[in-house]
Amino acid sequence: xxxxxxLLEFYRGMVTIRAFEEEVRKMHNAGLAPGLxxxxxxxxxxxxxxxxxxxxxxxxxxxxRGHGHCIAKGSELDRLFAEIIGRRSGYGMGRGGSMHIYxxxxxxxxxxxxxxxxxxxxxxxxxxxxxxGTGQVAVSFFGDGVLNQGILxxxxxxxxxxxxxxxxxxxxxxxxxxxxxxxxxxxxxxxxRGEAFDIPSEKADGMDVLAVHExxxxxxxxxxxxxxxxxxxxxxxxxxxxxxxxxxEYKDDEERELWLSRDPIPKLxxxxxxxxxxxxxxxxxLDAKIKVTVIAAxxxxxxxxxxxxxxxxxxxxxA
Amino acid sequence: xxxxxxxxxxxxxxxxxxxxxTTVSLVxxxxxxxxxxxxxxxQVRDEFPDRVFDPPCSEAGLASLGIGAAMAGAxxxxxxxxxxxxxxxxxxxxxxxxxxxxxxxxxINVPMVFTMLHGLRGGGGxxxxxxxxxxxxxxxxxxxxxxxxxxxxxxxxxxxxASNNPTAIISHARLLGVEGEVPEDxxxxxxxxxxxxxxxxxxxxxxxxxxVVTALEAADELSGEGIEAEVVDLRxxxxxxxxxxxxxVNNTGRVIVIDETNESCxxxxxxxxxxxxxxxxxxxxxxxxxxxxxxxxPASPLLENCLDITPDKIIAAAHDLVGN
Ligand SMILES: Cc1ncc(C[n+]2csc(CCOP(=O)(O)OP(=O)(O)O)c2C)c(N)n1
Ligand SMILES: [Mg+2]
Numbered sequence: 001x002x003x004x005x006x007l008l009e010f011y012r013g014m015v016t017i018r019a020f021e022e023e024v025r026k027m028h029n030a031g032l033a034p035g036l037x038x039x040x041x042x043x044x045x046x047x048x049x050x051x052x053x054x055x056x057x058x059x060x061x062x063x064x065r066g067h068g069h070c071i072a073k074g075s076e077l078d079r080l081f082a083e084i085i086g087r088r089s090g091y092g093m094g095r096g097g098s099m100h101i102y103x104x105x106x107x108x109x110x111x112x113x114x115x116x117x118x119x120x121x122x123x124x125x126x127x128x129x130x131x132x133g134t135g136q137v138a139v140s141f142f143g144d145g146v147l148n149q150g151i152l153x154x155x156x157x158x159x160x161x162x163x164x165x166x167x168x169x170x171x172x173x174x175x176x177x178x179x180x181x182x183x184x185x186x187x188x189x190x191x192x193r194g195e196a197f198d199i200p201s202e203k204a205d206g207m208d209v210l211a212v213h214e215x216x217x218x219x220x221x222x223x224x225x226x227x228x229x230x231x232x233x234x235x236x237x238x239x240x241x242x243x244x245x246x247x248x249e250y251k252d253d254e255e256r257e258l259w260l261s262r263d264p265i266p267k268l269x270x271x272x273x274x275x276x277x278x279x280x281x282x283x284x285x286l287d288a289k290i291k292v293t294v295i296a297a298x299x300x301x302x303x304x305x306x307x308x309x310x311x312x313x314x315x316x317x318x319a
Numbered sequence: 320x321x322x323x324x325x326x327x328x329x330x331x332x333x334x335x336x337x338x339x340x341t342t343v344s345l346v347x348x349x350x351x352x353x354x355x356x357x358x359x360x361x362q363v364r365d366e367f368p369d370r371v372f373d374p375p376c377s378e379a380g381l382a383s384l385g386i387g388a389a390m391a392g393a394x395x396x397x398x399x400x401x402x403x404x405x406x407x408x409x410x411x412x413x414x415x416x417x418x419x420x421x422x423x424x425x426x427i428n429v430p431m432v433f434t435m436l437h438g439l440r441g442g443g444g445x446x447x448x449x450x451x452x453x454x455x456x457x458x459x460x461x462x463x464x465x466x467x468x469x470x471x472x473x474x475x476x477x478x479x480x481a482s483n484n485p486t487a488i489i490s491h492a493r494l495l496g497v498e499g500e501v502p503e504d505x506x507x508x509x510x511x512x513x514x515x516x517x518x519x520x521x522x523x524x525x526x527x528x529x530x531v532v533t534a535l536e537a538a539d540e541l542s543g544e545g546i547e548a549e550v551v552d553l554r555x556x557x558x559x560x561x562x563x564x565x566x567x568v569n570n571t572g573r574v575i576v577i578d579e580t581n582e583s584c585x586x587x588x589x590x591x592x593x594x595x596x597x598x599x600x601x602x603x604x605x606x607x608x609x610x611x612x613x614x615x616x617p618a619s620p621l622l623e624n625c626l627d628i629t630p631d632k633i634i635a636a637a638h639d640l641v642g643n
Contacts, residue, residue, distance in 0.1 A: 034620045035442020036353065086619030097444045097618025113446035114407075115376050148375030176376055177353070184375040243353070309625045312614050 002210070004277045008286075010052060010209045011272065014044035014265050015287055017068040019294040020077060021240075024067065024084055024098075027298070028244045032085045037098050040068030042239035045264035046171050047072040049212025050139060053220050059107045059125040059138035061118035064099045065171075065238070066111030069141055073106040077294060081301030094307040107136075115176075116149035118142050119168065123155045126166035126223070137223040139167045139216070145176035147185055147193060156231065160197040165223035167216060168194065170233040171206060177242050178250050194231025206234025207262040237262070320500040326356035328469035328501050329490065330363060332476030333396065335505070337367050340394060343480055344370040346381060347398025350434050356495045382408035382433070386416050386485070389431035394480060402437035402489060403449040416485035417460030429485045432476075438529060438579050439627055440492040445615035452489050452528075453580035456556050456589065462486040462510055463556040467531035469499040471554055474508030482510060491529040491579075511558030515567070519549035522573040522637055525564060525590055527553040530577040530628055537633035546641055556586060564590065565598050572603035573640045577628060582610040607636045 021039040028037045040047065043065070051060065051072035062069040070080055075091070083090025084098045091101050099113035109121050122140030129136035146152050147170065159166050172190065174181055187193065194201030200222065205211045212234055219230035237259035241248040248256075272278045323331075329350070337343045348364070348371065351357050364371040374381050378399060385397035399405040405412065412433070419427045437450040452463050462484050466472035472490065479486040516531060517538050524534040531552045538548040551567050553560065568574055574594060576587040587608040594606055609632050617623055 033442075034618060034623070035440075035444065035447070086617075086621065092618075094619035094622065095445070095615070095617040097442060100444055100446065100618065113444065114404075145376040148377045150377065150379055177349075179373050184373060306621050307617070307619050309622060312612070312617065312622060312625065316614060 006052070007268070007272060007277065010048055010213070011265070011268050011283070012286065012290065013048035013052070013072055014209065014268065015290050016294060017044045017047065017071050018265060019291050020067060020071060020080070023081065023294055023298040025240070025244050027081070027085055032302070033098060034086060035097060035099070036243040037084070038065040038243050039238070039240040040065050042237045042259070042263070043171055043173060043206065044068055045209040045212050046169065046206045046234050046236055047141070049209040050141070050169055050216040052213055053216040054137065054139065057107055058136050058220075059109060059122060059129070060141065061109040061122040061125065061138070062111045062141045063118050063143055064111065064113050064115070065143065066101065066141070067098065070101055070103060070106070070108060070111065073103070073108050075101070075103045075106050075108065077297035078300040081298050082304045085301060086307065087301060087304040088307040089304040093311065116142065116146045116151045119146060119152050119155045123159050123164060123166050126159065126164035126229075127162065129165055130162070135224060137165045137167065137220050139169055141169050141171060143176065144170060144172040144174070144181040144185070144190070146170065147181070147190055152193070156194060156197045156199060156229070159229040160199050163226065163228035165226070166229045167219040167223060168229065168231045169216065170231070171236055172233055173236050173238045175238070175242070191231065191233050199229050199231045201231040201233075203233045203235070206236030207264045207267065209264055209268055320502055322498050322500050323469055324356065324495065325469045325472055325490070325497045325499070326351045326359050326495040328473040329476060330359050331501070332473035333363055334366055336477050336480035337363070337370060340480070342393040343396065344372065344393065345396045345398065346372045346374050346385065347400065347434075348373055349400030350398045351495055352400065352436055352492055354492070354495065378404050378407035379411055382411035383415055385431050385433070386411060386419070386429055389429045389485070390419065390427055394430050396432040396434060396480070399433060399435040401443070401447050402435040402451045403447050405433065405435050405451050406449065412455065412461065413458040417458050420484070421460060428483045430483045431485050432479050433485065433487045435487065435489055436492045437489050438491045438493065439616065439623060441623070442618055442620065443616060444618035448616035450580045450611070452487070452556060453585045453589075455487055456586065457584065460485070461557065464488045464510065464554070465527040465556060466490065466554060467494065467526075467528055467552050469497070470501045471508060471514075471552070473501055474506050475510065475554065477507045478510050481507070486510070489528065494529050494532070497532065508554070510555045511560055513554050513560035513563035514552045515549060515563065516552045517548070517550040519547035519571070521547045521571055522575065522640060523549050523551055523567040523571045524575050524577060524633065525551045525553065525567070526577040527556065527586065528579065530579055533628050533630055534577050534633060537630040537637070540630060540634055541637055546637060548637065561593060561597070564594065568594055568598045569601045572601050574602070575607045575609060575633060575636050575640065577609045577633060579611055579628060581613050582608060583613050585610045604640050607640060609633060609636060
């Protein structure tokens, strides 16, 4: 049974990510956040539920829709914003931006602009943990688009072969860019991709933070006990489409409403209130507090200095 | 002549190629990126619904699927979208498509096209901003097309599809919206034919792709100061029109090579080497290169802009040379 504190931690995490992404949207629309910016809104239950099952020194590797993973793993909000708007105090000194945020302090091997990039990276981190005998586990977050990249199969094979402590977490939000995943993907159910390598594989509800937490916890325990990898696939949804500015004309209202009705945040709130763990008014207060914190971090980031062009040639080779 | 955008001209070239040959198909629909020109690609789908494929995200497989199809008699167009994603298919490009004709003793042809967008795009960062043409040019067997104008992309596209070699058509995200006049008749531009985009006697600005547009802007300003720059558009890197380069250099004696690929082993480096070998005596001053510094492309707009090739950089280099 999860404690009230743990449930509130989930709630806080998801609300923080949602609020963070709203600020990122504003920053992008104001011309501050360059490039294509992919929001995690709608998928919070996956990042929060999964990272809550990890120790602080467990590794994660994330993808292009990765702000939520960084937050769930404990990165600082102001430095995340700063990186997204290209400031010197950002995690990559403004060089990486939204799709390239590395934070070794939280054992985060980065958000990643290469579709599929996170899969072998996390597998490699798991190899390192095994070689060094640290007991660490690595989680790879990746989108449904990766189900069709060869590198997924190569990584699954190595992870199974060498019994590596890695958890493969596929976030199936139904689309890659503007294409329905089912239109470009054969072999259903998709969890069969893990089974083909004798990896325990499971599909669960990615709009339910408790379901995610339970599935990932089981997989992490298995990995830590030396029993090798797991393949998890969570059905979820991207509320803002592929990138900020995507008009989402390829989606119909019925589909949108169905997924809005499954929003993981009110779902957990309703459960907490119905279970008399907390009053709605207290949650509202919490929401407001989180919003203030997030906006303060955004404002802090906007005041951070721009990077220095003379720095560009630094850090190309390690000392 | 009608004035249309680069993106529309590219689509027209593709449509005409598909109309002319029923074995031509398009695999991938990010040819025009995800920006405002994107919907134009639907014209191709509307006209040839059976020959346009929305592919899975599988670059290496797609590339070699195209190569196999080409070896077996079709003429596919395989689209990578962002040029950086061609790197996932590098082996297929350079060690399959580029060498099959040669290694089969001339028996096998790979008549296909790869499309991609290269270069600084605004926030692409170190994973979405590559200009792979120099890396490709480092390998034999692949034709490389780097158009700078609507007319050129249309004429070269048709030549690329008709060619019996694998051909990479590398466009620039920031060229897609550029407008220009395109002849209405059925024309083709031969691969390996450069073009003087602006004649001049004082200095040669040798460029390709978007750098041609920048060079033309610089040439306009220089002309106001009494410096007449000749703008040479390479149009294709492989085959390369060496004659047009050497003729211009012999004419002016001063050269700036402008190109967005990285400085080390980049397009500007190769062109400079060719000129030093073949026209050293014609040079009145050392060759100058304006290329991308050897750093990963940063996401910060301020830093990214530092790497951009601007008319100012070309003008400053021209002042240095003409002052000599
Ligand atoms: C190797 C590679 N190919 C193509 C792209 C372009 N691209 C960016 S996001 C994306 C869709 C990915 O879909 P999915 O994995 O389902 O993630 P989602 O955006 O749905 O979260 C594509 C194809 C890329 N970034 N990297
Ligand atoms: Mg998806």
